[in-house]
Amino acid sequence: MGDAESESEQIRLKCIRKEGFFTVPPEHRLGRCRSVKEFEKLNRIGEGTYGIVYRARDTQTDEIVALKKVRMDKEKDGVPISSLREITLLLRLRHPNIVELKEVVVGNHLESIFLVMGYCEQDLASLLENMPTPFSEAQVKCIVLQVLRGLQYLHQNFIIHRDLKVSNLLMTDKGCVKTADFGLARAYGIPVKPMTPKVVTLWYRAPELLLGTTTQTTSIDMWAMGCILAELLAHKPLLPGTSEIHQVDLIVQLLGTPSENIWPVSAWPLLSPTPLPRATARDGLESSYFKEKPLPCEPELMPTFPHHRNKQAAPATSEGQGKRCKP
Template identity: 50%
Template sequence: MVRGEVKAQSTFTRFSAMKREKKRKPDDRRPFLAHHRDLAGVDLRCSDVLRDIRKMARQERTPELRMARELKRSTEACRSIEDYEKLNRIEEGSYGVVYRARDKKSGEVVAVKKLKRETEKGGGFPMISLREINILLSIRHPSIVDTKEVVMGSTMDSIFIVMEFMENDLKRAMEASKQPFSESETKQLMLQLLEGVMYLHKNWIIHRDLKTSNLLLNNSGELKICDFGLARYYESPLKLYTPWVVTLWYRAPELLLGAKEYSSAIDMWSVGCIFAELLTKEPLFKERNETAQINSIFQTLGVPDENTWPDYKNLPGAKLVFTKQKFHLLRDKFPPSVLSEYGYDLLSKLLDYDPQKRITAEDALRHPWFSDTSPACNDMGLYFSCRNLRRRGFYLFY
C-alpha cells in the first residue's frame, strides 16, 4: 500500500467516525443519563450502588421523571456514616439493623438502617436492598417514613439508609398499653394508614409486609409506614410474583393458597388484620404455619364458595382439605360494644375473600365509618399527647 492510499484511508476513517458521532443522539428513554455529569464528584464507593439502582429502575419500569429525581437525590446523598454519631441500637430485622443516631452537623436525631449485605449469585448488590432503596428514594408522603439519604461506611459492605426517627412502633405501643385503642383512636390511626397505602397503590407500589411492627408511631399520634424490604412496583396486566411474602398472620388467603398473580388487594387484607388488632390487642388470625392459618381464617369467615370467591377452586392450595365451617362468625368477635355497624362493615370489606371485590384504600377512605358522628366513634378527647400516653401505660421507648 502506497503512502497516498494510507492517507486516504486515514481521512476516510476519521470522516466515518465524525459522521457516526454526529448521528449519535441522547437516549430519551433513559432520562437518568442526562444526570450523568452529576456523578463526577461522587465517591467511587457510591457509583456501584447507583449503577445497580439504575439497573433496578430499568427492570422495575418506574416512571421516568420519578427515576430522574431519585437518581439526583441518590447522588447528593452519598455522605459518610462518620457524619453521624451512633446513640443506641433499636432493633434488628430480616434485612438490616436499625440504630438511633445524631447528625453531627445539624444535631438532628435520626434512625439509621444498616443493610445486610448478602450478595446475589451473580455478584452485585442484593436485589431486595436495591428495591428498597429505589422505592424509598422515590416516594414522599406524611404517612410514610421519610428517607433522608443513603450514606456509606468504610467498605462497600457498609451501606446505610438514614430515615426520620419515630419514638415507637405500633406493635410495642399496643403491648405496653394496659388497654386496646378505643374505636375513635383506631379511626385516627386507620385514616393515616389508609392514606399512606392509597399513596403507594396510586404509584403502583405494593408493600407486601404491612403489619403492626412495620407501622411507626410518635408521641404526637402520627403513624408512618416503614420497612420496604419486600415492597415492589407492579404492573397492569399483572405479572407472576412469589406468594412467599407478607408475615403469616397478615397474609391474604390467596397467597396462603399459592396465588402468584396478585396486586394491591393483598395489602388491603393486611390492613384489615391491623384494623382488627387495634381493637383487641391480639392478631385476628394467629397460627404457626400456612395450613393452620388458612383454617383459622375459614373457621372465622366460613369456607368460600363460588358466590363469595369465584376463583377459589382454581388456586393450587384449594385442593387440600380444610374445615367445613360455612358460617360467618366475624361479628361474634367484634360485637357492637367494640365496633359500630359502620366499622364492622368496613372490616368485612377489607377481609373480603375475593381480591376483585376487596375494598381499595381509596374507597375505604370514603367509607361512612370515617364520617360517623355517634358518640362512641367521635370521642377524640384522649388521644396521643405524651402525658396521656404515660397515663394509659405506653412507654416512651427511646
C-alpha cells in the same frame, strides 16, 4: 436471565454504586454520599430480615434519625435486591404517612451501606405489647385513617407493600403514623406479572397467597389492613396462625367454609390467576365507619407513650421474634 435477575440488573443500572458515590436517576439525585461517621449511634431500636436499625444523631444538624444498616452477610454480588428495591421506591415516594428516606450514607467499606430515615418514636407492635389498656375506638380510627391514606398513595403509584403488619407501622410523638419497611414492596403494572406468593407475615397473609396465587394486586395489602384494624380494636392478633395450614383454618373459622359466593376458590392454583376482589384503600377512607361516633381523634390529640424501643436490652435474633412478628 430470570425475572429476579433481570429486575436486579435494571435496578442496578438505575442505582449505580461508585466509590464514594451513590448515583440515582437525575430526578432523585443524592450526589456524593456522606460517611456514617457523621452520625452518632444512640441505641438500637430494631432488627429485621433486611437490616439493623439504630436511633442516631446527625452530628452536622443535631437531627435525630433512624439509621438502617443494610444487611450484607449473605450477599456476594453487591447490594441485596430487596435493599435496592427499598431505596429506589422510597426515593420516589413522598407522603406524610410513608416513612421518609433522607439519604444513603456509607461506612468504611463500599459494602457498608446505611439508609438515613425519618425517625419515629414508636412502632405499633411495641406499643400494643406494652400498653396496659387498648387504644380507644377514636384513636384506632385515627391510626387506620392515616395508614389508609398512605396505602392509597402507594396503590395510586402502582406499588404493593406486601408486608403490612403492626411492627411496620411507626408513630411519632405527635401522633403521625407512617408505613415503613419496603424490603418486600414491589411496583406492579398491567397486565400483572407473576410474583412469589411467599410474602406478607403469616398472620396478615391473604387467603389467595396461602392458596398459591402468583398474581398479586393491592388486595393483599387490604387484607393485611383488615387484620391490623381488628388487632388494634381487640388488642390482640386476629389470626395468629402457627403454620400456613393453621392460618387457612383460622380464616375459615372466622369467615365460614369457602364457597364461590365469597371466594373464587375454583380459580386459585391450590385452587389463581384471578385475585379475590377486595375493598380498596379509597373505599376504606370513604367508609361510613369513620363518620360514625366515636369520630376519629386528630393525630395531635393522640396520647404519648414511653419510648419502649429505646429500652431494648438485647437484639432480636430474627424478624420472627415477638408475639406480633410471626414469619
